[in-house]
Amino acid sequence: MKTLTFDELVASVDRDTLAQTAKLELVNGGLPKSRPVEHFQLLNDIENIIDKSKILKNAELVADPIYISKRHAARVNYEGDPELCPINKYLCRRLITRYTITRGFHDSDATPNDDFSTSIGIAYTENGIQVAYGMNVSICSNMTIFGGNVYKTYGRGKLDYQTILDVVNSKISNHEKYLEENISAVRSLKGRIVDEKRRDKIFGKLIQQATLLQNQGVNNRPPLNITQCVNMIRESRDSKTNPMTSENTMWDVLQWGTAILKPKNNDMETLLPHIQHFSNYIYEN
16 A cells, blocks of 8 residues: 545555654654553554453454544645645554454354454554444344443543553453343343334434534533434334334444444544443443
8 A cells, every 4th residue: 555545534544554654753753641652552552451361262353444533633744735645644543443353152042143252442542542342233233232341541441551451450360250240231122122113212312312412512412413313213114233123222323323333434532432332322221
């Protein structure tokens, strides 16, 4: 790859290509406390934790593409044709990716299409680093984050970088336990039938909260904004993996929402906390 190619305001690259981009430390004359390592080193550190855990003896590590935001990719010391800008002249300030740890860990109560696995979501932005620990649903690649499993080097509840790595190490060391807990939550959601009346009530409540809470700050952030609510309702009608029927469950509702929370149509800065917020909202309602 000689340059970044953007589609829908994002470019997708692999880690080797990311490592060729301009270094934040050189461009800014140092690294801030909230980002004490370069983006590619963050990915190296996470992979090293997974390698040292020995978990891959019985599992496979799958790396998603690394999605880079076009709005936050600056061209450094380059004034030529943007379409020809060399990789090493791009400073990538905002990106997101995910690692999935797969294995024959199957939900015995599920259909053949439900194959759950552990996921680690990683965001690197101008504000700092985010690492989310959750579950991936392989059939549609939606990420689900139950509980408080998003860790940041900035903002409320911030942790230093080494502490975040220690948390990831602890999670990976006990990943079967956490995966079983997540699968238990999914079984609970699958046991809650949502008829047409209940489904419409959920949609209406989401729209109402999006309208009332959208300007009240992060602490009162709605599960979805208005645009996302509309897209979720459209997804509920068009979904091939979780089609609308007379006997949908809360698990289907969760999948309709997480299906639209993807890097290509959401702000990378808020995506992981947003998935967490929506997942918990559906689980608690």
